[in-house]
Amino acid sequence: MEQLINYLLQFGQLNQQQIDLIKSKAAIKTIKKDQYYHEAGKISRAVIFLTEGVMRVCYYNNKGDEITKYFFDENHFIADINSLNLAIPSVEYVQAVTDCQYIVLSKNVLEELSMTIIGWDAIVAKITAKGMIDKVNRISPMMAHDAKERYLSFLANFPALANRIPLSYLASYLGITQSSLSRIRRDIRG
Structure with a gap:
């Protein structure tokens, strides 16, 4: 409480x-x-x-x-x-x-x-x-970036969330397929 x-x-x-x-x-x-x-x-x-x-x-x-x-x-x-x-x-x-x-x-x-x-x-x-501002700040960058940039932006803005949510939910949030997200993650790790 x-x-x-x-x-x-x-x-x-x-x-x-x-x-x-x-x-x-x-x-x-x-x-x-x-x-x-x-x-x-x-x-x-x-x-x-x-x-x-x-x-x-x-x-x-x-x-x-x-x-x-x-x-x-x-x-x-x-x-x-x-x-x-x-x-x-x-x-x-x-x-x-x-x-x-x-x-x-x-x-x-x-x-x-x-x-x-x-x-x-x-x-x-x-x-x-504050909730409305947070919502706009979450959505606006998503519209302007490609999939890799959206993923990197998510990691930068919500680092604590990345390891707590299933990839399928994260891919859905980012507007990409799960296989695309897996490929992006592999590319980033190099």
């Missing part, structure tokens, strides 16, 4: 009473590798904060191919904001890449914290803005 509180404190101030309230409303949960936390077609009813492990967001394209959009590791919030706020079915899956532990803040809890903690909405807005 301290990971969550320390993260929140980077974006605003909370007194001990407010911290205790957040702790009392949050739930710690675990999920096993390869299990889905959330599935497309369902309405998101919570935000999670990843404390251990790696998760990925993926979807199926119109050909039925599974496409990995993002990876998240420790100290990141994961939420389908559109599904949560608009109560519409999600179009993406959230899957545990490794065994994971996370903290859940349900929609009801988020609304209660919003009404109870002065400054909560400002903290949430800052975290959401």
Whole structure:
């Protein structure tokens, strides 16, 4: 729970009473590798904060191919904001890449914290803005580079993730085949 509180404190101030309230409303949960936390077609009813492990967001394209959009590791919030706020079915899956532990803040809890903690909405807005910037920074370089550059960029930006995720997921994220990724990796090792 301290990971969550320390993260929140980077974006605003909370007194001990407010911290205790957040702790009392949050739930710690675990999920096993390869299990889905959330599935497309369902309405998101919570935000999670990843404390251990790696998760990925993926979807199926119109050909039925599974496409990995993002990876998240420790100290990141994961939420389908559109599904949560608009109560519409999600179009993406959230899957545990490794065994994971996370903290859940349900929609009801988020609304209660919003009404109870002065400054909560400002903290949430800052975290959401950071998430959007991170998302753009992840996607933009991917569009402009060839496969080798995308892989090298991934290694530079997410060095801790490279050895924690299966090659098939990484290839999907990079928009290349697994055999192409294997060839690129061989070429780099020289």
